[in-house]
Amino acid sequence: MSDERDLGSPPKDETDELAEEVARAAATDADDDALPTVTPIVGRPDPTPSSRKVVTRIELPWRTILRVVGAIFAIWVLLQVWEIFLLVFVALFLAMALLPVVLKLTQRGLPYVASVAIVMLALVGAIVGVFALIVPPMVGQVQNLIDNFGEYADRFQRILDRYPAINQRVQELRDNPPQISGASLPWHSLLSVSTGIAGGVTNTLFVLILTIYLLLEGERSWHYLSRYITPTLRYRMRRAFPDILQVVSGYLRGQIITSILFGIFVFVLMTVLGVPQPILLAVLAAILDAVPIVGVPAATVPALILAATVSWETAIVVLAAYIVYQQIENYLLVPRVFGNSLQVSSISILLGILVGGQLLGILGTLLALPITAAIPVIERVWSEPLPPDLVAMDEAIAREAADA
Numbered sequence: 563m564s565d566e567r568d569l570g571s572p573p574k575d576e577t578d579e580l581a582e583e584v585a586r587a588a589a590t591d592a593d594d595d596a597l598p599t600v601t602p603i604v605g606r607p608d609p610t611p612s613s614r615k616v617v618t619r620i621e622l623p624w625r626t627i628l629r630v631v632g633a634i635f636a637i638w639v640l641l642q643v644w645e646i647f648l649l650v651f652v653a654l655f656l657a658m659a660l661l662p663v664v665l666k667l668t669q670r671g672l673p674y675v676a677s678v679a680i681v682m683l684a685l686v687g688a689i690v691g692v693f694a695l696i697v698p699p700m701v702g703q704v705q706n707l708i709d710n711f712g713e714y715a716d717r718f719q720r721i722l723d724r725y726p727a728i729n730q731r732v733q734e735l736r737d738n739p740p741q742i743s744g745a746s747l748p749w750h751s752l753l754s755v756s757t758g759i760a761g762g763v764t765n766t767l768f769v770l771i772l773t774i775y776l777l778l779e780g781e782r783s784w785h786y787l788s789r790y791i792t793p794t795l796r797y798r799m800r801r802a803f804p805d806i807l808q809v810v811s812g813y814l815r816g817q818i819i820t821s822i823l824f825g826i827f828v829f830v831l832m833t834v835l836g837v838p839q840p841i842l843l844a845v846l847a848a849i850l851d852a853v854p855i856v857g858v859p860a861a862t863v864p865a866l867i868l869a870a871t872v873s874w875e876t877a878i879v880v881l882a883a884y885i886v887y888q889q890i891e892n893y894l895l896v897p898r899v900f901g902n903s904l905q906v907s908s909i910s911i912l913l914g915i916l917v918g919g920q921l922l923g924i925l926g927t928l929l930a931l932p933i934t935a936a937i938p939v940i941e942r943v944w945s946e947p948l949p950p951d952l953v954a955m956d957e958a959i960a961r962e963a964a965d966a
Contacts, residue, residue, distance in 0.1 A: 653772035
């Protein structure tokens with residue numbers, strides 16, 4: 563009986579060989595299912611077995627992709643219509659500057675709409691009056707400057723003859739003027755100037771109309787837009803608005819006063835010294851006075867050129883008078899006129915002018931000072947602690963957004 567059982571069961575060696583073959587087949591199947599071996603280009607091979615490597619798969623939901631595409635599209639739209647937003651910002655700036663005057667009229671018993679109408683009519687009347695008083699004589703003086711340009715050039719040439727090195731450089735520029743190609747260039751220039759004037763008039767009307775709308779419907783527009791911002795941001799904007807309003811209105815009021823004073827000073831100085839085109843130089847000085855730091859030096863250059871056509875002594879007197887007036891304006895007039903509305907350092911103003919000029923040109927340099935002065939106000943309001951109920955409300959809104 564024992565012999566039959568031995569004959570019916572496989573030998574021990576054959577059983578071991580069969581188990582080894584099954585193990586090798588299983589190992590082969592496992593290697594086939596594992597990741598393919600990566601041959602490194604540089605460095606040593608990764609000693610980690612393929613069966614222990616982990617593959618990380620990143621999936622982006624469609625909602626995230628749509629948000630990114632929407633953000634890119636919104637940026638593209640803003641780049642296409644940024645000039646319109648700039649006009650809206652200028653209108654907002656002007657409305658903030660005029661709002662204190664409107665509020666003072668309402669405190670005296672006038673209706674709000676009537677106060678807005680009086681302020682806007684006064685503004686338009688002042689603009690028209692200034693143009694009516696200044697533009698005709700200024701156009702006449704520009705024409706006089708063109709007609710007498712040859713005489714002024716001869717006077718300037720007689721002065722240059724005393725300095726051979728400078729005279730030689732001027733002669734080189736005169737003998738080798740820059741080449742301008744294209745016979746139709748003057749027509750293109752005339753068309754460009756005409757288009758620029760028409761665009762400037764249209765933009766001015768748009769800004770004035772939008773300013774009226776903001777003064778009349780500003781509160782209602784704020785209530786509409788505030789529904790789409792968080793309670794914390796709404797609270798902080800409400801806190802910062804009165805201080806920003808004081809900065810903007812104080813800047814505009816002070817700048818008008820200083821510009822008028824500088825223009826009067828230049829007109830009187832040029833008239834007394836007999837320098838040609840005093841009205842033209844006075845208007846240029848009043849406009850450039852609005853540009854912080856570099857405005858007065860820029861207005862000095864054309865004044866010196868025209869004063870030099872009279873005599874070198876006259877040019878020296880003009881230069882000395884401009885320097886003295888700038889010191890009086892910086893240390894006496896500006897602190898009294900602007901008061902405490904503009905408390906910013908000179909380096910901040912200079913950086914603001916550079917950034918504004920790079921982004922928006924002349925308009926950026928004009929808006930640089932009030933915007934720079936408003937930054938400390940915004941920083942102070944944003945650093946204030948929030949009321950506890952606002953913090954709790956924001957947390958509740960954040961939880962609802964996360965659950966959605």
